[in-house]
Amino acid sequence: MVNAVYPGTFDPITNGHIDMVVRATKMFEKVIVAVADSTGKQPLFNLQERVELASRVLSDLPGVEVIGFNTLLVDFARKHNASVILRGLRAVSDYEYEFQLAGMNRNLAPDIETIFLTTAENYAFLSSSLVKEVSRLGGDVSRFLPQQVIAEIKKKLG
Numbered sequence: 776m777v778n779a780v781y782p783g784t785f786d787p788i789t790n791g792h793i794d795m796v797v798r799a800t801k802m803f804e805k806v807i808v809a810v811a812d813s814t815g816k817q818p819l820f821n822l823q824e825r826v827e828l829a830s831r832v833l834s835d836l837p838g839v840e841v842i843g844f845n846t847l848l849v850d851f852a853r854k855h856n857a858s859v860i861l862r863g864l865r866a867v868s869d870y871e872y873e874f875q876l877a878g879m880n881r882n883l884a885p886d887i888e889t890i891f892l893t894t895a896e897n898y899a900f901l902s903s904s905l906v907k908e909v910s911r912l913g914g915d916v917s918r919f920l921p922q923q924v925i926a927e928i929k930k931k932l933g
């Protein structure tokens with residue numbers, strides 16, 4: 776009966792993130808997609824929009840909840856009875872940053888474990904920033920994003 780928190784900025788949610796959530800539902804009782812405010816990243820979509828988009832594209836998955844937060848991740852995890860933080864590793868370059876995050880979170884909350892899944896190979900190069908850039912410049916992002924997200928990006932970018 777373990778609940779997991781899958782945190783990120785999700786600006787916007789991509790097929791790579793969705794693949795992670797689908798796989799996580801097979802391992803955990805409940806998967807809480809925790810959408811961070813991340814104002815420092817100056818997101819294209821505001822927090823409410825990112826939560827709504829993620830909720831819409833994940834609505835078919837049982838055991839998945841999408842919640843926004845602007846607190847410490849470990850506090851959010853405790854509040855929602857999650858003992859696992861789930862992160863995706865796309866490439867070796869992710870490792871150093873993820874090692875720091877996991878280390879800090881373990882120091883703050885030794886009772887919460889960070890678990891990593893490697894992302895699907897076909898999404899290993901994907902990031903929300905890249906997808907936004909390709910979209911802004913008129914490239915085809917249909918393999919990387921759900922239809923609902925493509926429509927919202929088009930609305931935002933004009």
Ligand code: COA
Nearest residue numbers: 782783784785791792811847848863879894901902903904
């Ligand atoms: N498929 C596709 N893309 C993926 C991916 C996957 N499986 N996994 C990660 N990414 C991309 C993201 O889209 C993102 O791209 P971007 O930088 O172009 O936007 C990038 O990889 C990594 O960002 P993300 O996963 O969104 O995490 P983040 O680094 O923005 O945020 C938080 C990390 C939210 C977990 C962290 O800032 C946090 O915990 N904040 C809360 C406050 C806190 O507790 N701080 C102390 C932490 S020790």
